Amino acid sequence: MSLHLPRHTHTQRKAPQVQRRSTTVTRGCLIVVLSILIFLADSFTNFEIATAVLYVSVVLLGAQFLSSRHLWHIAGLCAAMTVISLSITPHGNLHSGIINTALSITAIFATTLMATRMLKAIAAEHEARLQLIHLARVNTLGELSTSIAHEIKQPLTGIASSTSAALNWLSTTPPNIERTRSALNRITADATRTADIIERIRQMSRRSTPEFQIIHPTSLIQNIIDITHTDLLRNRITVSIDNRYEGAFISADEVQIQQVFINLIINAIAAIKATNRLNGHIVITIEPAEKHFVALNVSDNGIGIPEDALNHIFEPFHTTREAGTGLGLAICRSIIEAHGGHIHAFCSETNGTTFRFLLPLFSRVQ
Amino acid sequence: MSNLPQSIVYIVDDDVSVREALSDLLESVGIKSVLYTSADDFLSSPRLDCPSCLILDVRMPGQSGLELQNTLNAMKISIPILFITAHGDIPMSVRALKNGAVDFLTKPFSDQVLLDSLHSALEWHKAERERYQERCVLQERYESLNVGEREVFRLVVRGLLNKQIAGLLGVSEITVKVRRGHVMRKMACNSLACLVRAHDYLFA
Numbered sequence: 001m002s003l004h005l006p007r008h009t010h011t012q013r014k015a016p017q018v019q020r021r022s023t024t025v026t027r028g029c030l031i032v033v034l035s036i037l038i039f040l041a042d043s044f045t046n047f048e049i050a051t052a053v054l055y056v057s058v059v060l061l062g063a064q065f066l067s068s069r070h071l072w073h074i075a076g077l078c079a080a081m082t083v084i085s086l087s088i089t090p091h092g093n094l095h096s097g098i099i100n101t102a103l104s105i106t107a108i109f110a111t112t113l114m115a116t117r118m119l120k121a122i123a124a125e126h127e128a129r130l131q132l133i134h135l136a137r138v139n140t141l142g143e144l145s146t147s148i149a150h151e152i153k154q155p156l157t158g159i160a161s162s163t164s165a166a167l168n169w170l171s172t173t174p175p176n177i178e179r180t181r182s183a184l185n186r187i188t189a190d191a192t193r194t195a196d197i198i199e200r201i202r203q204m205s206r207r208s209t210p211e212f213q214i215i216h217p218t219s220l221i222q223n224i225i226d227i228t229h230t231d232l233l234r235n236r237i238t239v240s241i242d243n244r245y246e247g248a249f250i251s252a253d254e255v256q257i258q259q260v261f262i263n264l265i266i267n268a269i270a271a272i273k274a275t276n277r278l279n280g281h282i283v284i285t286i287e288p289a290e291k292h293f294v295a296l297n298v299s300d301n302g303i304g305i306p307e308d309a310l311n312h313i314f315e316p317f318h319t320t321r322e323a324g325t326g327l328g329l330a331i332c333r334s335i336i337e338a339h340g341g342h343i344h345a346f347c348s349e350t351n352g353t354t355f356r357f358l359l360p361l362f363s364r365v366q
Numbered sequence: 367m368s369n370l371p372q373s374i375v376y377i378v379d380d381d382v383s384v385r386e387a388l389s390d391l392l393e394s395v396g397i398k399s400v401l402y403t404s405a406d407d408f409l410s411s412p413r414l415d416c417p418s419c420l421i422l423d424v425r426m427p428g429q430s431g432l433e434l435q436n437t438l439n440a441m442k443i444s445i446p447i448l449f450i451t452a453h454g455d456i457p458m459s460v461r462a463l464k465n466g467a468v469d470f471l472t473k474p475f476s477d478q479v480l481l482d483s484l485h486s487a488l489e490w491h492k493a494e495r496e497r498y499q500e501r502c503v504l505q506e507r508y509e510s511l512n513v514g515e516r517e518v519f520r521l522v523v524r525g526l527l528n529k530q531i532a533g534l535l536g537v538s539e540i541t542v543k544v545r546r547g548h549v550m551r552k553m554a555c556n557s558l559a560c561l562v563r564a565h566d567y568l569f570a
C-alpha cells in the first residue's frame with residue numbers, strides 16, 4: 001500500500017462536509033438580505049405594486065436547506081412583513097393595497113405548502129433508500145436460505161422414506177435382508193449428499209471474504225450519518241461523534257463496516273422510539289483500545305437490553321421486534337469477526353445500550 | 367385382465383433420492399409403483415387400467431406439478447393426485463387442493479401420513495372407476511333404445527301415466543305400453559325406481 005493513499009481519502013472525504021456548512025451560512029445570509037430588500041421595496045413603492053409577491057423567492061430559497069417547520073416560520077415572518085409594509089407605505093390607493101397584500105400572503109403560503117410537501121416526499125425517498133441498503137443483505141440471506149432448505153429437504157425425504165422402508169423389510173417374516181441392505185445403502189448415499197450440499201454452501205460463503213482497503217473511521221462515520229440523517233431527524237434524534245483517536249486508520253471492507261454501523265443505528269433508533277422520549281441521542285465514540293486496535297462505540301439512550309437477553313442478541317433470529325428478522329446483529333458480528341475484531345454490547349446504569357467493537361489498526365509494518 | 371396389478375402408484379419427481387426411496391417404501395408395504403422423472407415423461411407413457419394414484423412433486427424442470435394437474439384436469443383424467451414439495455407455501459397448497467388434489471405434503475413427510483393418504487386415494491379411485499364402468503354400461507343400454515322408446519323413457523321417469531304419455535306423444539296407449547316394456551328390458555330394470563335411478567345417472 002502506498003503511503004499517501006489514506007491521507008488522500010481523508011481530505012477527499014472531508015471536503016464536501018466543510019463546503020456544505022459554508023453554503024448553509026451563505027444561504028442564510030442571502031435569505032436575510034433578500035427579505036430586507038423586498039421589505040424596503042414593498043414599503044416604499046405604491047400600494048398598486050404587489051412587490052410582496054417576491055417573498056415567494058425567499059420561501060423557495062429556504063426550501064433548499066431548511067426543515068418544514070422552519071419554512072413555516074419564514075413564511076409567517078414574510079406575511080407579517082407584508083402587513084407591516086402595508087401600514088407604513090405612504091402613497092397610493094389603500095384599497096388596492098389591501099387586495100395586493102392578501103394576494104401576496106396567499107402566494108407565500110401556497111408556495112410554502114408546496115415546498116413542504118416536496119420536502120416530505122424527499123424525506124420518504126431517503127428513508128426508502130436506507131431501508132433498501134439495510135434489507136439488501138438480509139434478503140439475499142433469505143433467498144439463499146430458502147434454496148438451501150429446498151436442496152437439503154430432498155435427500156432428507158430420501159432418508160426418511162428409506163428408513164421406513166428398511167424397517168418394513170426387517171419386519172417381514174422372514175426379514176428381507178437384501179432389501180434392508182439396499183435401503184441402508186441409499187440412506188448413506190443421501191447423508192453424503194446432504195453433507196456435500198452443506199460443504200458447497202460453506203465454500204460459497206468463504207469466497208465472500210472482505211475486500212480490504214485503508215479507511216479513516218471518522219470519514220466513514222460521517223458518511224453513515226449522512227445516509228441516516230433523514231431518519232434521525234424525523235425521530236428527533238441527535239448524534240454526536242466523540243473522536244479521541246484522530247490518527248486511527250483501519251484496513252477494512254468499507255461497505256461491510258458501513259453495514260455494521262447502519263444496522264447498529266437502525267437498532268438504536270428503534271430502541272429510542274420504544275421509549276417515546278423526546279431527547280433521543282446517539283453517541284459514536286472512536287478511541288484507542290488494546291494494542292493495535294481501535295474501539296468504536298455506538299451508544300443510545302433507548303430502552304436498553306435486559307441482562308438475560310444480552311447473551312442472545314447476537315444469535316441469528318433472536319428478535320423482540322414485530323417486524324424484526326433477528327439477523328442485524330448476527331450479520332454485524334460475522335462481519336467484525338471476519339475483520340479480526342470482536343463486538344459486544346453492554347447496558348449502562350443511565351439506561352440505554354452501548355455496542356462496542358474493536359477493529360485491528362492498519363499499520364505500515366504489516 | 368388377470369396380469370394387471372390390484373393398484374398402481376405413479377411417482378413423478380425429478381429427484382432420484384426421493385423417487386427411489388418412495389418406490390421402495392411403497393413396495394415394502396405391497397404397493398407397486400412406476401417412476402417418472404418429469405411431467406412430460408409421465409404424459410407420454412401409457413397408463414395402466416387399474417385403480418391408481420399420482421404422487422407429484424411441485425417444482426420440477428419443464429412442466430411443474432401444478433401445471434401437470436391442470437393438464438390432466440383439461441384432459442378429464444380423474445386420477446387422484448397427492449402433491450409432495452420441499453417448499454410448500456399456503457397459497458400454493460390451497461390452489462392445488464381447490465383443483466382437486468387429495469393432499470399436499472411437505473418434504474420430509476412421515477411415511478404413515480403418506481400411506482394413509484395414498485390408501486384413501488386408491489380407494490376413492492377404485493370407487494370412481496366402478497361408477498364410471500356403471501355409467502358406461504348404462505350408456506350402452508341407453509344407446510340401444512330407439513327414438514320412440516327414448517321419449518317414453520324420458521316421460522315415464524317424470525312419473526306420468528301411460529294415458530298422459532300417449533296424449534303427449536300422440537300415439538295409442540297400447541303403443542306406450544309396448545315401448546315401456548322394451549325400455550324396461552333394454553335398460554335391464556324391473557321397476558320404475560330402477561329406471562329413475564338409471565336416468566339420473568345418465569343425465570346428472
Ligand SMILES: Nc1ncnc2c1ncn2[C@@H]1O[C@H](COP(=O)(O)OP(=O)(O)O)[C@@H](O)[C@H]1O
Nearest residue numbers: 267271304313319320321324325326327328329
Ligand atoms: N440498541 C438497542 N437497544 C435495545 N435493544 C436492542 C438494541 N439493538 C438490538 N437490540 C435487541 O436485539 C435484538 C436483535 O437485534 P437485531 O439482530 O438487529 O435484529 P432485529 O433488529 O431484526 O430484531 C432486537 O430485537 C432487540 O431486542
Ligand SMILES: [Mg+2]
Nearest residue numbers: 263267328329
Ligand atoms: Mg436490527
